[in-house]
Amino acid sequence: MQATRSPMVEAVTVTLNPAIDQTVVIANFTVGQVNRVEQVTSQPGGKGVNVAAALADYGHTVGVTGFLGRENDGAFAALFAQKGITDGFVRIDGLTRTGVKVSDPAQQQTTDINYPGQAPTPANLDTLSHRLGQFHTPWVVVSGSIPPGVPPTIYRDLVAMLIARGRQIVLDTSGDALRAALEAAPHIIKPNIHELEALVGASLMGQDAVVEAAHTLLSRGVQMVVVSMGKEGACFVTAGRVVVARPPDVTVQSTVGAGDAMVAGIVAGQLRGLPLTECARLATAFSLDRITHMGVGLSSLAHVNALMEQVTVDRGA
Ligand SMILES: Nc1ncnc2c1ncn2[C@@H]1O[C@H](COP(=O)(O)OP(=O)(O)OP(=O)(O)O)[C@@H](O)[C@H]1O
Ligand SMILES: [Mg+2]
Known part of the structure; x- marks a missing residue:
């Protein structure tokens, strides 16, 4: 997304803490042993990314924003291009986190290994807020968890800014982030x-x-x-x-x-x-x-x- 453009879409989703979802199939996965991987699938994920993909598939024009680590954003960029989604993600230093699911069909068990998320800087947060404000859209979806180092009031502040610009908000989060954001009345x-x-x-x-x-x-x-x-x-x-x-x-x-x-x-x-x-x-x-x-x-x-x-x-x- 060019910094000077103001894209017009039917909805924008915000994902501050996306993840690459990797599923690794290992029969009889055993802790403390060498385990052989039978199959790996990897796909770009994160709650707002999932919402945007479904909306685009239903025929709506959609934009996405949030933070992506610039070192491994390829799969996200490919997904957005494939689905015609306007990419407004702010690139930040480092890697987008990966969530590994070890799926064991033999023991019918799943083990999760979640990498920590990347912490955006205050300057990154300003860029995000600016970019989000630039989208011309009736609806904004704010969803998912908040990355490390970002205050739990971030959604409240973003929602207030968006409502002041006449946007309608769907909020899907939990805990302190949800509690604080309710003050802005999504x-x-x-x-x-x-x-x-x-x-x-x-x-x-x-x-x-x-x-x-x-x-x-x-x-x-x-x-x-x-x-x-x-x-x-x-x-x-x-x-x-x-x-x-x-x-x-x-x-x-x-x-x-x-x-x-x-x-x-x-x-x-x-x-x-x-x-x-x-x-x-x-x-x-x-x-x-x-x-x-x-x-x-x-x-x-x-x-x-x-x-x-x-x-x-x-x-x-
Ligand atoms: N086992 C199930 N069988 C049928 N429908 C289901 C099942 N699980 C979820 N759904 C459908 O999906 C909807 C959302 O599911 P759920 O309440 O689990 O959401 P959630 O906990 O917010 O999920 P997420 O993990 O994506 O945040 C349900 O209202 C229902 O329509
Ligand atoms: Mg949920």
């Missing part, structure tokens, strides 16, 4: 049930408790709270409505990125002006497409449309 948030429980400091048993917790967030200026609950589906709550979307039985390949796909579906629903029930169906279909296929982005529009028909939606009690 339009839509998508906590999973565990993130919501941590936020409100209570365990939420049953739909009424979930809806009540969502309402406390609406009272603080959020316009839609989507609480995802894994295979139980998701609860879409606005000031006037509650819609519960339940997925059909599917054969799960991997649940990694289910939430990111759901966020992409929520944005697609907003861009298309869908009513809440249809938005809930579409977002759930995006998540189901994600978990029934490997790779980045959507498998096909036909599959998403077919899944949409299988999602049950009802108005909550």
